[in-house]
Amino acid sequence: MAxxxxxxxxxxxxxxxAEVTAEGTTVGEVLESLVASHGxxxxxxxxxxxxxxxxxxxxxxxxxxxxxxxxxxxASDSDTVVILPAMxxxxx
Amino acid sequence: xxxxxxxxxxxxxxxEMIDPAAARDEIAAGVKVIDVREQHExxxxxxxxxxxxxxxxxxxxxxxxAPDRSERLILHCxxxxxxxxxxxxxxxxxxxxxxxxxxxxxxxxEAGLPVxxxxxxxxxxxxxxxxxxxxxxxxxEGQLKLLGTKxxxxxxxxxxxxxxxxxxxxxxxxLGIVDDxxxxxxxxxxxxxxxxxxxxxxxxxSARETIEALNPDVKVVExxxxxxxxxxxxxxxxxxxxxxxxDNFPTRYLLNDASVRLRKPVVSAxxxxxxxxxxxxxxxxxxxxxxxxxxxxxxxxxPSCGANGVLGVMAGVMGLLQAxxxxxxxxxxxxxxxxxxxxxxxxxxxxxxxxxxxxxxxPICGEDAREIPPExxxxxxxxxxxxxxxxxEPTPEAV
Numbered sequence: 001m002a003x004x005x006x007x008x009x010x011x012x013x014x015x016x017x018a019e020v021t022a023e024g025t026t027v028g029e030v031l032e033s034l035v036a037s038h039g040x041x042x043x044x045x046x047x048x049x050x051x052x053x054x055x056x057x058x059x060x061x062x063x064x065x066x067x068x069x070x071x072x073x074x075a076s077d078s079d080t081v082v083i084l085p086a087m088x089x090x091x092x
Numbered sequence: 093x094x095x096x097x098x099x100x101x102x103x104x105x106x107x108e109m110i111d112p113a114a115a116r117d118e119i120a121a122g123v124k125v126i127d128v129r130e131q132h133e134x135x136x137x138x139x140x141x142x143x144x145x146x147x148x149x150x151x152x153x154x155x156x157x158a159p160d161r162s163e164r165l166i167l168h169c170x171x172x173x174x175x176x177x178x179x180x181x182x183x184x185x186x187x188x189x190x191x192x193x194x195x196x197x198x199x200x201x202e203a204g205l206p207v208x209x210x211x212x213x214x215x216x217x218x219x220x221x222x223x224x225x226x227x228x229x230x231x232x233e234g235q236l237k238l239l240g241t242k243x244x245x246x247x248x249x250x251x252x253x254x255x256x257x258x259x260x261x262x263x264x265x266x267l268g269i270v271d272d273x274x275x276x277x278x279x280x281x282x283x284x285x286x287x288x289x290x291x292x293x294x295x296x297x298s299a300r301e302t303i304e305a306l307n308p309d310v311k312v313v314e315x316x317x318x319x320x321x322x323x324x325x326x327x328x329x330x331x332x333x334x335x336x337x338x339d340n341f342p343t344r345y346l347l348n349d350a351s352v353r354l355r356k357p358v359v360s361a362x363x364x365x366x367x368x369x370x371x372x373x374x375x376x377x378x379x380x381x382x383x384x385x386x387x388x389x390x391x392x393x394x395p396s397c398g399a400n401g402v403l404g405v406m407a408g409v410m411g412l413l414q415a416x417x418x419x420x421x422x423x424x425x426x427x428x429x430x431x432x433x434x435x436x437x438x439x440x441x442x443x444x445x446x447x448x449x450x451x452x453x454x455p456i457c458g459e460d461a462r463e464i465p466p467e468x469x470x471x472x473x474x475x476x477x478x479x480x481x482x483x484x485e486p487t488p489e490a491v
Contacts, residue, residue, distance in 0.1 A: 008365050009393050055389040062446050085393045086385040
């Protein structure tokens with residue numbers, strides 16, 4: 001059960017939580033498990049062909065999974081998966 | 093060392109006094125010259141070859157400066173009263189071969205002889221920045237670097253306001269501010285460089301007034317305009333570092349591309365709700381904004397502060413972290429957030445650090461990115477289209 005950090009803009013769709021745990025041995029599995037419990041997140045995180053949306057960065061602990069093995073990056077119980085979309089504040 | 097005028101006259105009769113030209117010849121031949129004036133006098137101008145030993149330190153330090161008491165020494169002060177007294181003092185402790193420049197550094201300069209006028213701190217600046225110069229990592233040298241640095245702030249709003257305030261306090265010599273907006277009451281919850289009297293007035297002017305009252309050393313350049321592809325290169329060029337406090341994605345991407353092309357470091361932050369992010373982009377040394385965010389999010393994932401709200405304090409925290417980055421870059425100290433994204437979450441008061449790699453496939457700074465030839469500089473793709481936002485009408489509120 002890895003920990004997943006939910007950014008503020010997605011918390012409403014994640015039951016209002018900032019942090020959830022999710023099953024999986026890879027980052028992809030963990031995120032799948034997350035959207036299985038919170039369906040509204042699927043479209044935010046994944047494109048129709050199942051790839052991670054380019055405007056969402058995902059980190060395993062402090063590393064961008066794009067420099068690791070992408071969605072196949074191994075994830076264990078002591079790991080944290082961080083979801084991070086860009087933020088501009090202001091007028092948006 | 094008080095002495096009557098008579099005594100002083102007697103001393104001057106007794107000791108050896110030489111003209112500036114004669115002193116110049118001796119100095120050129122290697123004779124040591126000691127300047128006994130105060131620090132601020134030395135700072136304004138001194139002889140290139142002089143050793144600075146202020147009058148009240150002479151007895152303490154002379155054995156280090158001139159261990160051999162038979163060594164020929166030339167002393168000077170502003171005219172010759174103080175140096176005469178010091179010469180008398182030195183003779184009293186066994187220094188037998190001491191001469192004084194008649195008329196001191198005033199006569200020296202009147203004779204057309206050269207002095208060094210280093211860019212030192214004025215006495216007022218020494219006082220103002222003393223808490224900086226006390227820090228070994230900064231010192232007078234670091235403070236002079238800050239005074240000589242030109243920083244451009246994109247936006248005098250949530251992030252720009254606190255950043256500008258503290259950069260001005262720190263003595264960053266030139267602050268350019270880009271903002272076409274006017275002060276609104278809803279700004280005052282966080283944009284502390286403005287105040288109630290300034291509501292309705294341009295933000296750049298408001299910022300300038302606050303800065304001028306805080307620190308007259310700082311020159312403020314107002315850019316009362318919106319950045320776009322037609323003006324960004326010209327506006328950016330004179331500055332050394334950019335503080336990105338932009339309130340929209342198209343400007344951030346435009347700024348990124350221009351700053352990479354011009355090789356200007358950008359300290360970039362953003363805030364929303366109780367969260368903030370900050371990173372420092374140094375072109376080609378670390379990632380750029382596009383390496384981090386290759387594509388902007390759709391509007392529903394990027395609400396504005398006007399729609400979502402933001403804790404006023406967040407603006408202060410992140411704006412000051414930006415100012416901290418600027419100071420590190422300008423003074424060449426510490427470790428800026430290059431290749432690092434710092435996240436701050438204020439409800440739990442937690443910092444998280446993420447690594448930001450350079451993207452080898454980045455269209456702006458990656459391996460295959462072409463060095464933009466001069467004739468293509470200033471030509472940008474349509475950023476508004478890229479970000480999927482319609483061309484924005486200026487609105488009176490919204491932040």
